Amino acid sequence: MAENQDPLAINPELTTRILTGFIRSEVQRAGFERGVIGVSGGVDSALSCLLAAEALGSENVLALTLPYAASSPEATGHAQLVIEKSGVQTKSYDITPMVEPYFEAHPEMDQIRRGNVMARARMIVLYDHSAAFDGLVVGTGNKTELLLGYTTLFGDSASALNPLGDLYKTQVRQLARAIGVPDVIVQKPPSADLWVGQTDEGELGFTYADVDLLLHKLVDQRYSPQACIEAGFDQVFVQNVVERIRQTQYKRVLPPIAKLSNRTVGYDFLYLRDWGT
């Protein structure tokens, strides 16, 4: 087999097959038939939504659009495109009345705090609809976000299953394009849309195209940071990313439990979630 020109190239049919099977298996083995998903208008949630619709049937998926007063109207339009394309059930709920009184009571809040509150307010609505719709929350976080910790803990990172967590952002784009996510969504600059003008790449200080290639070397191919620098990556960029991965490890694990007994959840009480199913 010839070596890939692009180390991040993926086979869309194979990936779709594995991920739709995963969604179906993990939803049904937990005793559900349905999924709930927050659709923002971005490429990650668009892809998750289309995969969930294919896996569970569009009638079994509820897409929630959860705008805030300052959300970009363009994003809402893009979310609508995804809902139309996937044919899923839909509901919209404006989170402004949930979060605004809290913001007013804390006028000193910076953008980060406000953004985190909004992400967690959306989580509350998603999980409430998980109960109301009798479906599991399907996550939308990708591998790049997970590794960089570019996510709000217990906010957008909260889900019952995460089909995209082993795909880098550039791979999400490839797969999204292949399964028919509208181009306007695939091509736009990624944004959490938590404040006006926010973009991921502006906030992170580098592009997904660059960081995905670096992460692939560091994480998947187990290159040392020094070997990445020797392979041509900028030294400051490499150090920044390596440190960022280390600092955000807490977002990728459950809270540590202080061990006292002989058998402790997380250390030596070991069962898969699929236990017995």
Added chain:
Amino acid sequence: MSKLKLGLAQINTVLGDLDANLAQHLVLIQRAREEKTDLLVFPELSLTGYVLQDLTPEVALRPSNDDPVFNQLLQASMELDLVVGFVEAERRHRFYIAAAYLSRGAVVHVHRKVYLPTYGLFDEGRFFAWGDSVRAFETRFGRVGMLICEDFWHASPPYLLWLDGAELLVLISASPGRGLSNAGRLESAHWVERINQAYASLFTVFVAHTNRVGYEDGLNFWGGATVFDPDGALLVRGPDFEPALTFAELDLAQLHRTRARLPLLRDERTNLMSKELARILDSTHLLHDRSEAQ
């Protein structure tokens, strides 16, 4: 007997539920019987599921008529030979990943997995004991050798079975799919199929492999059962990712024809191999057998 109809079951399992998995085995055995199958092979840990962790002691069995699960399988083996995957509990309460060959109501052979992957996503060494023998055994179709997944990621167990006279290697897996690229199959699927073909070619034996399907949490299992003949030719391939019962008709006379043409076994210099291996083990600290290290 010069023909062998082989059935390869690639099944999904219920994690830790012996009754449910046994019921599925019996259904497939019945189907295979209707198809006049001589030997039906199930994947690794087919009676229990794969990522057992703390479930291991709860699902461990002793392969005999006294065991309610094996009792039914042994009954079923009156009609056709079976290979099943299970957790074996031995008398000293050590637990092995094992494969049992059942025929005409008897346990003909049990193989205990000799290589337990404990790296990357694998944690078998934490929960299971290491098997310590690799033996071929006689069946009514000829001499057979069984290996379980990681056993055949190492070249030595298939090599030993070849020298021990195996004409058919029965390889069973619960192999988690991994290694996504722009190719149409995962790297792990390519790898396993490639070495199966290599063993068939190098050892001029039949190599049958079956692997489970389904998911356990985020792990996928890719199926893709295969049979290669002693020329290394692919006889049959099961579908990827889907449960299936795949049949292959083995013309055992092919062994005679291939080995008449290509006498690799006849010419294998086992004394040379043994002498050089002894020298290497004597002269280097780099190569340690596990049992020596313990």
